[in-house]
Amino acid sequence: MKEETRRGTTFTRRSLLKGMVAAVATAISMRPSRDSSAHDFHGYDSNRGVLVDLTRCIGCRSCEVACSQEHGLAPPDGMLENYQPLEPQYRETRRPDHQAFTVVNQYQSPLYDHPLFKKTQCNHCLEPACLTACFVNAYTKTPEGAVIYNESVCVGCRTCMVACPFSIPAFRYDSAFDAQIMKCNFCFDTRLSKGRPPACVEACPMEALTFGYRDELLKIARKRLRDLPGRYHREIYGEFEAGGTSWLYLSPVPFEEAGFDTRVPRQPILHFVKDFLAVVPMVLTIWPGLFAGIYLLAKSNKTADNTTSKEDKSDETIER
Amino acid sequence: MKPLSGNVTDSIGRHTVGGASSQRLLDKVFLGLSRRDYLSQFLANPVNWALSLILAIGIPLLCQRYLFGLQAISHGSQDYPWGVLLGFGLFGMVPLSASGFLLSTTVEIFQRDDFRPIERLALLNGLLGYFFAVVFLLVDLGMPWRLTYPMVVSFGPAAVLFLVAWHVATYLSVQIAEMVPAVSEWADWPGLKRFVKKLTLGLTIAGIILSTLHQGALGALFCYAPAKIHPLWIAPEFQWLHFFVSSIFAGLCMVIVVSWLVRKTMAWRCDHRFLDTLDEITLGLAKGAAMAMITYLVIKIVAIAHDQEWLLLISGWGLYYLLELGLGTLVPLIIFAYGVRHRRVTMVRWGALLAVAGIVWNRLNTVLICYNYRLHQEIPYWKELWVVLTVLSFYFIVYRFFLYRIPVLFEWRD
Ligand code: SF4
Ligand code: SF4
Numbered sequence: 097m098k099e100e101t102r103r104g105t106t107f108t109r110r111s112l113l114k115g116m117v118a119a120v121a122t123a124i125s126m127r128p129s130r131d132s133s134a135h136d137f138h139g140y141d142s143n144r145g146v147l148v149d150l151t152r153c154i155g156c157r158s159c160e161v162a163c164s165q166e167h168g169l170a171p172p173d174g175m176l177e178n179y180q181p182l183e184p185q186y187r188e189t190r191r192p193d194h195q196a197f198t199v200v201n202q203y204q205s206p207l208y209d210h211p212l213f214k215k216t217q218c219n220h221c222l223e224p225a226c227l228t229a230c231f232v233n234a235y236t237k238t239p240e241g242a243v244i245y246n247e248s249v250c251v252g253c254r255t256c257m258v259a260c261p262f263s264i265p266a267f268r269y270d271s272a273f274d275a276q277i278m279k280c281n282f283c284f285d286t287r288l289s290k291g292r293p294p295a296c297v298e299a300c301p302m303e304a305l306t307f308g309y310r311d312e313l314l315k316i317a318r319k320r321l322r323d324l325p326g327r328y329h330r331e332i333y334g335e336f337e338a339g340g341t342s343w344l345y346l347s348p349v350p351f352e353e354a355g356f357d358t359r360v361p362r363q364p365i366l367h368f369v370k371d372f373l374a375v376v377p378m379v380l381t382i383w384p385g386l387f388a389g390i391y392l393l394a395k396s397n398k399t400a401d402n403t404t405s406k407e408d409k410s411d412e413t414i415e416r
Numbered sequence: 417m418k419p420l421s422g423n424v425t426d427s428i429g430r431h432t433v434g435g436a437s438s439q440r441l442l443d444k445v446f447l448g449l450s451r452r453d454y455l456s457q458f459l460a461n462p463v464n465w466a467l468s469l470i471l472a473i474g475i476p477l478l479c480q481r482y483l484f485g486l487q488a489i490s491h492g493s494q495d496y497p498w499g500v501l502l503g504f505g506l507f508g509m510v511p512l513s514a515s516g517f518l519l520s521t522t523v524e525i526f527q528r529d530d531f532r533p534i535e536r537l538a539l540l541n542g543l544l545g546y547f548f549a550v551v552f553l554l555v556d557l558g559m560p561w562r563l564t565y566p567m568v569v570s571f572g573p574a575a576v577l578f579l580v581a582w583h584v585a586t587y588l589s590v591q592i593a594e595m596v597p598a599v600s601e602w603a604d605w606p607g608l609k610r611f612v613k614k615l616t617l618g619l620t621i622a623g624i625i626l627s628t629l630h631q632g633a634l635g636a637l638f639c640y641a642p643a644k645i646h647p648l649w650i651a652p653e654f655q656w657l658h659f660f661v662s663s664i665f666a667g668l669c670m671v672i673v674v675s676w677l678v679r680k681t682m683a684w685r686c687d688h689r690f691l692d693t694l695d696e697i698t699l700g701l702a703k704g705a706a707m708a709m710i711t712y713l714v715i716k717i718v719a720i721a722h723d724q725e726w727l728l729l730i731s732g733w734g735l736y737y738l739l740e741l742g743l744g745t746l747v748p749l750i751i752f753a754y755g756v757r758h759r760r761v762t763m764v765r766w767g768a769l770l771a772v773a774g775i776v777w778n779r780l781n782t783v784l785i786c787y788n789y790r791l792h793q794e795i796p797y798w799k800e801l802w803v804v805l806t807v808l809s810f811y812f813i814v815y816r817f818f819l820y821r822i823p824v825l826f827e828w829r830d
Contacts, residue, residue, distance in 0.1 A: 193494050229640050231578035232562075232570040249570040252558015254497035255577050258787075259640035267558060269492030272485040275558035359643045368652040369576055372636035375656065376579065376629060383625045387525050391617065394527035 143222065143241035144288065145310035145342035146297055147317055148215055150354060151327055152304035155200055155213035162299035163198045163217075166283055172196055192216055193266040197280040198296060205353040212347070212354045215305075217296070218243060218264045218280035219334060219341035225365035229259035234277070240289065241310065241342045242282035250277055261338045261360045282342075313344055320346060339364030441603065447820060467809050474806025477799050481555065489799040496784060496794040498556075500804055503783035505552025507634055508776040509545050510584075511659070514667030516542020516591055517620075517627040522704075524620040531700065533693045536598055536824045537678070538671045540815075543591040545670075546584060548811045555803060576636045583630035590623050601828040602821060628660060635659025638782055646786040648728055648737045651719035658715060662745075664708035666775040668701045669748070672768035678825060685819060687826035695761045702764045705771065706752040709745050716741060733789065740781060744774020 160172045190199045198217035205212055224243045227235035234250045237243050245265075252275055257265045265279045283294035293307035306313060317332045333345040337360045345356070352358045361368070446454045458464055480488040490499050519538035522528045554560040566572065566581045593612055600609040612619075635655040638645055642652055651658070675694055679686065720726060728734050751767030754760070784794060819825060 191494065225640060229575055229577070231566045231572040231575040231581055233572040234570070249562070249565055250559065251562045251565050252560075253577060254558070255575070255637065255640065257494070257497035258637075258644070261641075261643060263495065263644075266494045267492070267497065268485075269487040269490070269558075270485050272481070272483055275485060357643070361643060365640055365642070366574075368639040368642045369636055371653050372576065372632065372639065372656045373574070375632065379625060379628050383628065384621055387521070387621050387624055388617075391525045391527070394525065398527050 140239045140241065142239045143310045143342055144308065145220070145241060145313050145344060146294070147306040147313040148343065148345045149304050149306070149320070150212055150214060150345065150347040152302045153200070153213040153215065154302055155202055155211065156301065157200050158299040158301060159215060159296035159305070160196065160198055160200060162295040164196065166286065166295035167197060169195055169197070192264055192279065194268045194278040197278065201355060203353065203355045205349045207349045207353060212349065214355050217343070218282070219262055219343040220282055221338050221341045221364070223339040223364035223366060225259040225261055225338060226256035226265055228366045228369070229255045231255070238284060240284070242284040242288050244281045244284050245277055245279060247276040259365055261365060262357070310342055317344055317346055336362045444602065444821060467813060470805055470809045474802055474809070477803050478555070478806065481803065486556070486558065489797065489803055491794065491797050493794055495788050495791050498783050499794070500780070500784065500796045500800055501552055501556040503780045504776060504804055505556070505807065506549050507779040507783055509549040509552065510634060511631060511663035511666035511775055511779070512670040512772060513542045513545020513549070514627060514631060514663040515671045516594065517623040518664060518667045519671065520594060520620045521624055524616055530693070531697060533690050534671060534675060534697050537675060539591065539594050540818055540824050541671060541674055542667070543595055544811060544815050546588050546591060548807060550584070550588070551807055551810070555807065576633050576640070580630050580633045580637070583626045583633070587623065587626040587630065590619050590626065593619055594623070598822045598824060601823050631663040632656030632660040641787070644788050645782060646733050646789045647723060647725055648720070648733060649782050649786040651723055653722065654715055654719040658712070658719070661708055661712045661715060662775055662778065665705040665712065665771060668705040668708070669768035669771040672698050672701050672765055673772055676765045678819065682819060682825070685825050689827060690825050698761050698764055699756050699759065702752045702756050702768065705768070706749055706756070709749040709752070713741070713745060713749070733786070740774070740777055744771065744777055748774065
């Protein structure tokens with residue numbers, strides 16, 4: 097009995113060691129590299145953006161048309177010769193999807209005597225949630241500020257759609273073989289990478305959209321707030337939302353009146369996941385020792401009680 | 417479901433002598449019955465007819481999905497990127513399959529030999545649950561042929577899903593290894609069994625680590641949407657703990673339910689060791705589950721206190737939340753407390769069933785019902801539900817196939 101126990105223990109320690117080596121190897125190989133991607137990233141100086149001024153937009157939807165042409169998408173429906181912005185289907189309900197990268201919706205606020213028009217597209221966040229959520233790194237934040245997507249690695253898990261606080265990425269559900277995420281790319285390939293403004297900005301007849309460096313745009317926006325105090329709600333949407341976005345908005349009314357989501361947190365979305373990411377290395381390092389210790393304790397208790405069951409003995413014989 | 421009990425020959429519980437080994441293996445696959453007898457017992461079972469009906473409609477639906485895209489079987493909603501397929505198939509199946517790591521920890525680490533008779537059932541339940549969660553993923557992913565991309569092609573190591581992918585893949589291999597002894601007894605490969613037995617402890621500890629992390633990670637995935645999910649269902653600091661702790665009682669309750677079903681429908685396949693200890697084991701599992709439930713309730717309350725959400729509790733959503741927590745966790749907890757004390761095993765089993773449903777309900781709430789609660793509600797398309805049912809039928813068929821054959825409910829007599 098004694099002999100057996102001793103050998104049993106040797107075996108135990110050895111396999112324990114093996115187990116721990118394996119566990120630590122797993123630990124190291126799986127440790128999320130905490131400095132990669134957007135972890136401590138606060139944007140590029142060269143980040144361009146667009147300032148959208150809701151007081152200037154008349155809801156002509158020229159930007160929608162220009163966008164669909166630029167990206168080879170079907171022209172937006174409901175575009176008549178003389179488009180009537182009051183048609184109910186263009187109010188509030190539309191979002192960018194796989195057929196349109198930008199949409200202009202109409203809102204009516206009791207605080208404003210005109211209808212309000214809000215253009216929605218990807219805001220090209222400084223710390224994009226879509227990018228941090230993607231497990232194959234399909235998204236890239238370019239130094240110019242665009243958040244672009246690489247369909248050749250995307251698996252179609254749609255976590256980016258869940259993560260985007262502005263609900264921008266859309267999925268092509270209608271194709272089995274050509275499914276992919278569809279979203280505004282700031283016209284990166286065709287324009288932004290060459291320093292040119294995106295198609296929608298060029299198409300706007302009212303100069304409601306201003307293209308430039310984000311820093312400059314913030315200055316312009318603040319100047320407008322200063323010069324025309326009665327005209328604007330005194331905030332810039334996008335300055336801090338989700339850690340800051342490349343697209344910035346000025347509105348005559350509080351933003352929730354014009355269909356903006358004001359519950360979007362100020363911190364980058366990654367902030368909310370950090371707590372869990374911090375737990376990972378802890379579990380990886382503490383668990384193996386802890387449970388190995390419990391095992392040894394339980395095992396030695398059992399031998400001390402001399403209650404080793406028949407089954408265990410047969411195990412040991414096999415193990416030897 | 418009795419038709420088998422009479423005819424099954426003794427040859428399926430032990431190795432018979434004589435005959436070519438391939439012949440013997442085939443014999444074991446057909447449970448020692450002649451092909452005719454096998455077919456007639458198959459047809460005599462109404463459950464098989466129901467399964468056939470589900471598959472007859474479900475398999476064409478699956479073909480539709482792979483030919484014409486997800487839109488063919490779901491609403492393809494841009495606002496609800498994860499539907500029932502993932503809400504049930506991934507987020508529901510994975511906690512219910514925590515049983516493997518829980519029981520192997522109990523038996524191999526805590527050295528509780530009294531739970532050994534049910535260890536293999538728990539391991540099998542875990543393995544199949546994970547395997548079918550991956551099957552659900554393969555149906556739901558836009559590009560299922562790229563399933564391995566996060567492992568081999570392109571890495572996003574800071575993403576929570578990256579962790580889930582790696583851990584589920586690794587843990588699946590761990591679970592396969594843990595099932596090897598049972599299969600090799602059945603197939604008569606003693607060498608393989610000896611080899612894997614040596615790894616048991618390492619495998620078990622790896623299982624604990626991987627399970628803690630990916631069960632938690634499934635919760636942490638929702639931290640990406642802190643403003644989209646109703647605040648009562650999301651607490652960024654605690655979400656991973658909520659998911660992890662609830663997976664503990666989810667896994668234990670699932671084993672109670674499965675072992676109950678098994679005893680009711682395939683007692684012929686169980687040996688005395690299993691049948692005689694099952695009641696005692698059930699009570700033991702319920703005790704463990706009750707402790708996890710208490711912990712869960714406490715951290716749920718802590719999360720509400722931390723986020724100062726007391727007032728939300730008296731809204732409509734708040735009542736719905738209390739209903740979920742009450743029916744899904746508190747009532748089963750009370751049932752367990754009473755049932756264990758007064759040794760009312762059947763009562764405990766009903767309680768476990770309620771808790772299993774409660775976990776699925778909680779996951780569906782987080783993924784679907786309370787997600788984008790400020791927008792419209794997504795009512796799943798019937799085809800999507802039918803596909804869920806179809807995959808579940810495959811799950812059931814494979815589960816039953818293994819239980820009938822490999823020594824899970826009985827010990828191999830050699
Ligand atoms: S708006 Fe959404 S899709 Fe665009 S960069 Fe930000 S998180 Fe990504
Ligand atoms: S759907 Fe594609 S791009 Fe979006 S998170 Fe998944 S793999 Fe990344």
